[in-house]
Amino acid sequence: MGEYHFNVKMACSGCSNAVNKCLTNLSGVKNVDIDLDKQSVDVTTDSSLSYDDVYNTIVKSGKAVHSGMTIVS
Template sequence: MSDHKYHFDVKMSCSGCSNAVNRVLNKLDGVKNVDISLEKQTVDVVTSNALGYDTVLQTISKTGKQVIGGNVVE
């Protein structure tokens, strides 16, 4: 089983925004690493094989943050 890497461009205006995204992603089963840059407005997520792109995308969207774009890196 290999890991998946996902990249998202997410509109975040403050550290509270990025903390909210970080908190919900780390509660997901299968998330191995979350790297959020408030400066670049990006969220990079490494997951186990079982966790799909759409699930991660929906989880970020549930925080109310606007996901401008995203892609599968690996």
């Protein structure tokens, strides 16, 4: 299981919905928690997904990732 935290530039609920949709459609994602006010995204995955997999998926949503870190790998 992996837990990852990202600071993502999101200006509105449409932005957070775009990130949420991309992540929830990614096979292996167990949970997504987005806080628009804090511009944070917390993702829990099964062992098949790496930090880079999750990071690249957020970037593909069109949003800029300012920083990220692995909580549990």
